[in-house]
Structure formats: structure tokens, C-alpha cells
Amino acid sequence: MTSAGTVEPGSTPEGLVLTQVSKAFGGVTAVKDASFSVMLGQIHGLIGPNGAGKSTVIGLVTGFLRPDSGDIRFGAHDLNRMTPEAIAQVGIARTFQKATPLVGLTALENILVGMHTRYHGGVLAALVRTSALRREERGMAERAQMILERFGLADDANTDAGDLPFGKLRFLEIARSMVLEPQLLLLDEPAAGLNRVEAARLSALIQGIRSTGTGVLIVDHDVPFVFGVCEQVTVMNLGQILASDHAAKIYENPAVREAYLGTQRAQTEAGA
Amino acid sequence: MAFLLCGTVAVAVLVGGSPYWMYNMTVVALFATAAIGLNIMLGYAGQISFTQSAFMAVGGYGSAILGTKLAVDPWLAMIFSAVLAAIGALLIGIPLLRLRGHYFGMASFALALGTPSFLLAAASLTNGPLGIAGVPPLRFAGVSFLDPIPIYLLAWGVCIGAFLVEISLLKSHVGRAWRAISTNQDVARSLGIDARKYKLLTLAIAAVMASLAGSLYVEFQQYVAPDIFDIGLIMTIYLIVYAGGRGSIAGPLVGAVFYIVVPQLIGSLEQFQHLVFSALLIAIIVLRPNGIMGRGRQYAPVERILPLWVQRRLRRDYD
Numbered sequence: 203m204t205s206a207g208t209v210e211p212g213s214t215p216e217g218l219v220l221t222q223v224s225k226a227f228g229g230v231t232a233v234k235d236a237s238f239s240v241m242l243g244q245i246h247g248l249i250g251p252n253g254a255g256k257s258t259v260i261g262l263v264t265g266f267l268r269p270d271s272g273d274i275r276f277g278a279h280d281l282n283r284m285t286p287e288a289i290a291q292v293g294i295a296r297t298f299q300k301a302t303p304l305v306g307l308t309a310l311e312n313i314l315v316g317m318h319t320r321y322h323g324g325v326l327a328a329l330v331r332t333s334a335l336r337r338e339e340r341g342m343a344e345r346a347q348m349i350l351e352r353f354g355l356a357d358d359a360n361t362d363a364g365d366l367p368f369g370k371l372r373f374l375e376i377a378r379s380m381v382l383e384p385q386l387l388l389l390d391e392p393a394a395g396l397n398r399v400e401a402a403r404l405s406a407l408i409q410g411i412r413s414t415g416t417g418v419l420i421v422d423h424d425v426p427f428v429f430g431v432c433e434q435v436t437v438m439n440l441g442q443i444l445a446s447d448h449a450a451k452i453y454e455n456p457a458v459r460e461a462y463l464g465t466q467r468a469q470t471e472a473g474a
Numbered sequence: 475m476a477f478l479l480c481g482t483v484a485v486a487v488l489v490g491g492s493p494y495w496m497y498n499m500t501v502v503a504l505f506a507t508a509a510i511g512l513n514i515m516l517g518y519a520g521q522i523s524f525t526q527s528a529f530m531a532v533g534g535y536g537s538a539i540l541g542t543k544l545a546v547d548p549w550l551a552m553i554f555s556a557v558l559a560a561i562g563a564l565l566i567g568i569p570l571l572r573l574r575g576h577y578f579g580m581a582s583f584a585l586a587l588g589t590p591s592f593l594l595a596a597a598s599l600t601n602g603p604l605g606i607a608g609v610p611p612l613r614f615a616g617v618s619f620l621d622p623i624p625i626y627l628l629a630w631g632v633c634i635g636a637f638l639v640e641i642s643l644l645k646s647h648v649g650r651a652w653r654a655i656s657t658n659q660d661v662a663r664s665l666g667i668d669a670r671k672y673k674l675l676t677l678a679i680a681a682v683m684a685s686l687a688g689s690l691y692v693e694f695q696q697y698v699a700p701d702i703f704d705i706g707l708i709m710t711i712y713l714i715v716y717a718g719g720r721g722s723i724a725g726p727l728v729g730a731v732f733y734i735v736v737p738q739l740i741g742s743l744e745q746f747q748h749l750v751f752s753a754l755l756i757a758i759i760v761l762r763p764n765g766i767m768g769r770g771r772q773y774a775p776v777e778r779i780l781p782l783w784v785q786r787r788l789r790r791d792y793d
């Protein structure tokens with residue numbers, strides 16, 4: 203952690219900073235010279251059409267993918283060379299675009315897996331089942347139950363995660379990543395497949411997470427959802443950043459409207 | 475349930491005092507111990523691995539060489555071999571567990587294939603194909619563990635110890651991490667769980683269990699030879715885990731009983747013995763594809779070959 207003294211005067215309190223990041227898969231350039239930053243305590247949207255490179259950005263930030271060039275920093279941490287588990291441990295959590303239930307584990311156990319790094323007891327304590335560890339285990343289970351309640355999953359604590367309906371699974375996945383108490387939370391299309399009521403509930407939960415000082419990056423196609431909840435929006439297309447600014451400014455940016463919002467609206471109107 | 479049954483059988487065998495059954499049940503305990511190690515790795519952490527026969531060889535040959543050439547106390551030789559096996563597991567696992575799933579499996583299969591050749595080649599230590607005879611037996615306070623009752627009790631003591639290790643770790647956050655890694659490694663890592671470290675832990679635990687089983691076997695046979703640790707051994711341990719039910723606590727025990735005891739029970743069938751055993755094995759694969767004690771939905775595509783009324787019956791059992 204950088205102490206206040208080492209921060210350069212005039213620097214912004216940014217959490218995540220990407221500088222000129224590029225990533226190609228074989229011949230396909232998924233992300234090209236992407237630069238933007240996500241501040242802590244803010245809700246930041248990342249929008250763009252299919253194949254724009256949004257999920258690739260999340261993969262790069264969380265260490266599942268390595269950038270070909272460029273720099274990804276989080277506070278004092280250079281994320282370029284860190285493993286996914288190390289990145290999670292410095293306070294960056296993520297969800298995945300596709301459904302990721304830990305099948306064979308109950309909803310409660312899924313949450314407890316998210317709390318894994320918070321255990322003090324190690325393997326030896328587990329082996330002899332020390333009373334300290336048993337106490338810790340009870341405390342964790344109680345907390346996990348509270349978190350399930352907060353996410354509307356209290357009645358599903360003992361349901362196998364693989365048997366949960368889609369909407370509930372989405373909330374479980376977000377709850378599971380949140381119990382790390384991350385400083386930065388990256389959500390890959392959290393609202394996809396949710397109905398209006400669920401999406402509204404999700405917005406409220408995300409605002410609750412933000413109010414504790416956590417930065418949230420939301421990747422989504424759902425333009426009303428993103429502009430409804432995000433303060434800051436970044437627009438991607440074909441691997442490049444078209445614009446990154448306050449949501450209101452993005453909404454009025456003619457280039458963005460042309461490239462993305464315009465086509466969306468045209469599609470919506472054509473569909474209606 | 476299965477434990478209660480096995481416990482009853484174990485005590486009955488002891489009380490019955492038949493040396494023949496005591497011998498068989500001792501072998502059951504040793505196979506079960508090695509199989510528990512594989513079950514932790516494969517059944518819970520989801521890591522395909524063929525290392526168990528090589529680590530049994532570390533225990534067997536470790537005890538034999540230390541006991542005969544260096545005159546080390548057999549108990550110490552057993553412990554020292556187990557430590558060696560754990561170190562070996564780390565040396566293999568640290569570089570090779572960087573490989574994902576199947577690739578580690580393949581690399582470890584090479585290890586299983588190479589074990590007998592290595593033992594033959596290292597003749598100055600192992601006496602090559604002749605093996606090592608006259609391995610000093612375990613003794614404690616005037617009791618020799620060559621006698622059926624002491625070795626029986628010792629083997630089951632070690633086996634129960636292995637079960638306790640398995641159960642206490644599985645109940646804890648460590649076991650939960652294993653299960654998470656096994657269902658979705660990326661999710662586990664995204665939650666800060668060091669998947670490689672936890673797989674390495676299962677490999678080391680499995681190595682210690684295999685090594686202890688190998689040591690005990692050799693110290694009570696007083697003899698070891700390379701062909702004991704051929705590819706058939708690891709296949710047997712796999713069969714035990716799959717037939718018993720991978721990812722089930724009682725699975726390795728039930729599998730070991732199935733593998734050792736059933737052929738003895740049907741021994742009177744003489745030439746039909748193998749045929750009947752194979753038929754039983756196929757019956758398990760068809761009817762209980764997750765193993766006798768396997769959990770979850772017991773379903774296999776092979777069910778489709780059964781007559782419809784049987785299929786319907788089976789389905790009813792699931793719900």
C-alpha cells in the first residue's frame with residue numbers, strides 16, 4: 203500500500219488504471235491500445251457491441267489473460283504479472299459472463315467458498331479441528347446466512363447451486379464475489395437474463411456496494427440499466443475505447459450515439 | 475452406514491480368528507488407505523493423477539532398503555519413507571501442477587509406467603528383478619507384526635487414521651476449497667483460492683497414505699520386488715475408487731472390499747470366477763455409474779441399452 207506521502211501531488215485517487223493495453227488471440231485483436239481508469243467508490247459502466255472486447259478487459263484485469271503490451275495497475279499493484287488468486291487477494295473481485303454455479307455445493311457453501319481467504323485457521327487447524335477453527339467456522343456460516351438474506355436467497359441456503367433458477371444464480375454469483383469485501387468489483391453482464399424487478403433489485407444492491415467505497419465496473423448490453431446506475435461510462439467497439447467520461451456526457455457524445463447508442467435505438471425502434 | 479457395516483465385519487473377522495480372512499482384511503485396509511489418497515485427489519480436488527503406485531513403491535522400497543542395507547528401525551524406516559514420498563510429491567507437483575487437468579494426469583501416468591523399469595535399472599539399490607528379501611518386520615514391546623492379529627490391527631489403525639484425515643479436512647474450509655476447484659477452477663481462483671497450492675496439498679497427502687500402505691505391505695511380507703508396482707497396481711487403485719464411488723467418503727473402503735473380498739467369496743466358482751467378477755463390475759458401471767457409494771444423480775448413457783421397464787424403475791429411484 204502506498205502511504206499518503208508517496209502519492210504524487212495532483213494525482214487522482216484512481217483505483218484501476220489501464221494504459222495502452224492490447225491483447226490479440228491469434229489473428230483477432232480483442233483489445234487494442236485501451237486506456238481508461240475506474241475510480242474507487244464509483245459505478246463505472248463498460249458498454250459496447252458483441253465482440254467489442256469487454257470480457258477480455260475483465261480477463262486482463264483479473265489475471266486470467268496476459269496483455270500483449272500495456273500496463274494495468276491497481277493502486278500500488280502492478281497487475282500485469284500477478285496470478286488471478288493474488289489479484290483477488292489485493293481486493294479485486296469478478297463475476298463471469300456465463301453461469302458459474304459451484305455445482306455440488308449448496309448456496310451457503312458457495313458463499314463460504316467466497317469467504318475462504320478470510321479464514322485464519324490453516325490446514326493443520328483443519329486437520330485437528332481446533333476449537334478456534336470450529337468457532338471461526340460457525341461465525342462464517344452465520345455471516346454467509348446473513349449475506350444470503352441480503353441477496354434474497356435465505357430460503358435457498360441448502361439448495362445445490364446447480365439447481366437454482368437463473369436469476370437467483372446470478373445473485374448468488376454476485377454475493378459470492380462480494381464477500382471478499384473487494385475494493386473493486388467487476389461484473390460481466392450481471393443484468394443479462396434478469397427481469398425488470400430483478401434488475402431493479404440488482405441496481406439497488408450495486409449502489410449499496412458502492413456506498414461502502416468499493417469501485418464497481420459493470421459490463422452490460424442493457425443501455426437503460428447501465429445509464430440508470432452508472433456515473434462513469436466507457437464505450438468500446440472493435441477492441442478500442444471510443445470514449446470514457448461522465449455518463450451524461452457519454453449520452454450526448456455524437457460519435458458514441460452514432461457508433462453505439464444510435465444503432466441500439468434504431469434496432470429498438472425497428473423492433474417495436 | 476457403510477462404516478458401521480465394515481466395522482462389524484472387521485470385528486467379526488477378528489473374533490472369528492480365521493487367519494485367512496484376517497490376511498484378506500489386512501490387504502483391504504492397505505488398498506483402502508492408498509485409495510483414500512486417490513479419492514482426495516481425484517474425487518474431491520478433481521485432479522486426475524496416477525502417482526499412487528509410484529508412492530507405494532517409495533514406501534515399500536524405502537522400508538526395504540533402509541531396513542536391510544542400513545539397518546534402520548522399521549518404524550523409523552516407514553516414517554522416513556513417508557516423508558520422502560511427501561517431498562517427492564512436492565518435487566513432482568510444483569513444476570507439473572502448472573499443467574492443467576489432463577496434462578498432469580498424462581505426466582503422472584508416465585511416472586506409473588516408469589516405476590518398475592526404474593526399480594529394475596537401479597539394481598545396486600534394489601537388487602533389480604530379484605527384489606529385496608528379509609525385510610525386518612515391525613516389532614513393538616515383544617509383539618511381532620508378522621502375526622495376523624497385530625498386523626491386522628495396525629493396518630486398520632493406519633486406514634482409520636487416513637479416514638480421519640480425509641473427513642476432518644473435508645468438513646473444513648480446505649475441503650470446500652478442493653470441491654470448488656474441482657467444479658470450477660477459474661471461479662475458485664477468482665475468489666483468491668490458490669488452486670495449485672491446494673492440489674499440491676492433496677498430492678502430498680495422497681503420497682503419504684500410499685507410502686504408508688507400501689511400507690506396511692512390504693514389512694509384513696518381508697519381501698519386495700519391482701513387479702508389485704507395475705501398471706496393474708495403479709489400475710487396481712483406480713478400480714477401487716471408481717467402483718466404490720469417487721468423491722464419497724466410504725467409497726474407497728467399499729471399493730477395496732469389493733475388489734479383495736468378492737473374488738474370494740466366489741472362488742468356489744473356479745473357472746467362472748473372473749467371468750462373474752467382470753459381470754459384477756459391469757453391473758456396477760451400468761447401475762451405479764458414480765460407484766456403489768457414489769452420490770448425485772446416478773445416470774449413465776449405458777442405461778439406454780436396458781429394457782424400458784428397467785429404465786423406468788431406475789428413474790423412479792432417483793426422485
Ligand SMILES: Nc1ncnc2c1ncn2[C@@H]1O[C@H](COP(=O)(O)OP(=O)(O)OP(=O)(O)O)[C@@H](O)[C@H]1O
Binds near residue numbers: 230251255258259299
Ligand atoms: N479465448 C479466446 N480465444 C480466441 N478469441 C477470443 C477469446 N476470447 C475472446 N476472443 C475474441 O475476442 C473478441 C472480443 O471478445 P470478448 O469476449 O472480449 O467480447 P465482449 O465485448 O465481451 O462480447 P460479448 O458482448 O459478446 O460478451 C471477439 O472477437 C472474440 O471472438
Ligand SMILES: [Mg+2]
Binds near residue numbers: 258299
Ligand atoms: Mg463478454
